Amino acid sequence: MIVQIIDICYLVAVVLFILGIKLMSHPDSARRGNAIALSGMILAIVASFLTPGLNNILLILGAMALGTGGGLYFAKSVKMTAMPQLVSFFNGMGGAAAALIGLVEYGDLPMDEVGKGAVLMASLVIGSISFSGSLIAMGKLEGVIKDIRINKILAFLMLAVAVALAVYIITSGEPQPVLVYVVVVISLIYGLAFVYPIGGADMPVVISLLNSLTGVTAATTGLLYNNKVMLMGGILVGSAGLLLTLLMAKAMNRSVANVLFTSFGSAAGGAGSGEDGEQVAKEINAYDTSILLAYAKRVVVVPGYGLAVAQAQHAVHDLEKILEEKGVEVLYGIHPVAGRMPGHMNVLLAESDVSYDKLIEMDDMNEKLPNTDVVMVIGANDVVNPAANDDPSSPIYGMPILEVNKATNVIVIKRSMSSGYAGIQNALFFDAKTRMLFGDAKKVLTGLVSEVKNM
């Protein structure tokens, strides 16, 4: 009877995991999703305590108490900026736990079962890689570990040796207690060699990949015990993590292969600031933009001539209304020469019923921009070009501009990457904070209105 109850608990836990991840992929429900996934985890842990014949309960509780204390302490005390490091650290712990389980089980398992042996070796190898890789990733994010180039072929050979040894251990039919530790050591070194050469800026992608690997080890551990909550939970993380890795790489405008197999320095170039040929602007889609907008406290619209050309002033007013309904403060930053004549923008916007007190002049707006979450630059270019402030060789040097790069996020809505009225390239488009949303201003804004409505 107790075994059946455990099975049902595991089943419910798996459902809670899936629901949790599902809810976590939307901002409104994300916190609830996290809580639901946590409740599933608690259920799974409680159920595993019910296992008949469980010994060393005090020891288990002691380890859990220590882990809980440590985990809560780290999670509460870490600074917001250092969170990726911590995630990487926790991920490494999971990988290490899987590898340790493999080590203990190796002694106990009848080694005539090749299938189980293979699963166990997979836990050992992948868990070790995930552990050492995660710690290196953490060190690189922290800045304590520098980029080191490691020969790719050498690293690959290490992995090959580890796998070959694992195969030998499984098929030899005899216990190989020493060789098992050798496999672990080589896998640990491979984890280091795998992450070392990857640039610090690409670490989030790597951590996501390592996270996916830890999920796989949880699943192989589940296979070892024929335990479906570990199997299902682990694979869920493994595949979701892999997709997330791809999505993150895409958002950073990099391919995963590029991240993993290009040593830092060879591709990252771009130290010379003036060469815009090397630079790549990052794109964003309407859905992501609508989420940024709806969860902002203050959004500033910087309209330019492009807005007038596209006849998008009514659409922008619609977006303003729907954002205000969501409690977002929407203001307009009006540059004196926005449009083609002074005051052009004020007239156009007033015509579409934008209230006057929302139109803020450049100097007042520049004071507000550092406290602004999202700036939407619509069809404007030169009036937000930072070259006017910092590039004496630029034809517009000295022109006062709206300093939009002081805001947290900048969305530039433009038809293409072409330069503005002054015919010069704009470094703002390549700024780390900037995302490009390409398209006709009116169409893009109408699209954003419906995305925000649907949220």
Next chain:
Amino acid sequence: MEQVIQYISVNQEEFYVFILAVFVGIEVISKVPTVLHTPLMSGSNALSGVVIVGSILVLGKTAPDNYVGLSLGFLAVLLATLNVVGGFAVTNRMLEMFKKKPAKKQ
């Protein structure tokens, strides 16, 4: 080779779960906005701490005089707990920024 095929055949239920879970994982997060990438990574990281179940089982069946096994098992439970508790706690902190804003005035 025969033994591997044998293993898959005996455990085919697990392999079906395996394959289906791959698709569920992909399906469930297929439309995630960029702002949620990091919290979601952190949340799924916490979930991979489900190895804690395995750690509990392995420590729970280790003989009381097998000191190597006991210490490795103890460490496994400790580290897996760190992964689970820390993972969920840090995810929750990240997601606090999505708390509902106070209703607007007017």
